[in-house]
Amino acid sequence: MIAVDLYGLPADYDRLQELCTADGLFLLEDAAQSFGGEYKGRKACSFGDAAxxxxxxxxxxxxxGDGGMVFTNRDDLAEICRSLLVHGKGKDKYDNVRIGLNARLDTLQAAIVLAKFEVFPDELEKRQHVARRYTEALAPHPHLLTSPRG
Ligand SMILES: Cc1ncc(COP(=O)(O)O)c(C=O)c1O
Incomplete structure (x- = not known):
């Protein structure tokens, strides 16, 4: 099952994990839009088998530019991911054990993400501040919703 967290709001992972466990399904969290979001005090990117x-x-x-990250607590999945992003490498990069990709994160993009990660909590707070101002300004117009849950 692939759960997609939209607009910074993680899906209902208690319920989804229950369904996946009952049916033996793999749960993947698509957190492309929810980095920094939380569900019941737990950060987005920490749910399911992998995120x-x-x-x-x-x-x-x-x-x-382009970049991304996979998160998992499962050692077996982490090993497969490390292999997939370097042409399906095995013991070393010339030992190819599966069909993979050239999906390494470019060094320049990594440096940018690391620098932005340091100020991320502050940036998130500023976004919330702006969002609250929109919510207040739009409050007199009940047909305009600023939150899918509220
Ligand atoms: C929910 C969601 N999943 C996946 C993606 C794909 O991300 P990327 O373009 O880095 O592959 C996006 C980007 O638009 C997204 O919004």
Whole structure:
């Protein structure tokens, strides 16, 4: 099952994990739009068997080109991901054990994401401040909703 967290709002992972466990399904969190978001005090990118986020410039934590990250607590999945991003490498990069990709994060993009990550909490707070101002300004227009849950 692929759950997509939209507009910074993680999906209902208690319920989804329950369904996946009952049916033996793999749960992947698509956190491309929710980096920095929280569900019941737990950060986005920490749910399911694995999670993926995007560092595309339009995303909450964006680089200046293309980039992304996969998160997992499972050692077996981490090993497969490391292999996939370097042409399906095995023991070393010339030992190819599966069909993979050339999907390493470019060094320049990594440097940009690391620098932006340091100021990310402050940036998130500023975004929330702007969002609250929109919510207040639009409050007299009940047909305009600023939050899908409220
Ligand atoms: C929810 C969601 N998932 C996945 C993606 C894809 O991200 P990327 O372009 O880095 O592959 C996007 C980007 O538009 C997205 O909004």
């Amino acid at each position: 993926a986020t995007s560092f595309f410039p339009a995303k909450p934590l964006g680089c200046y």
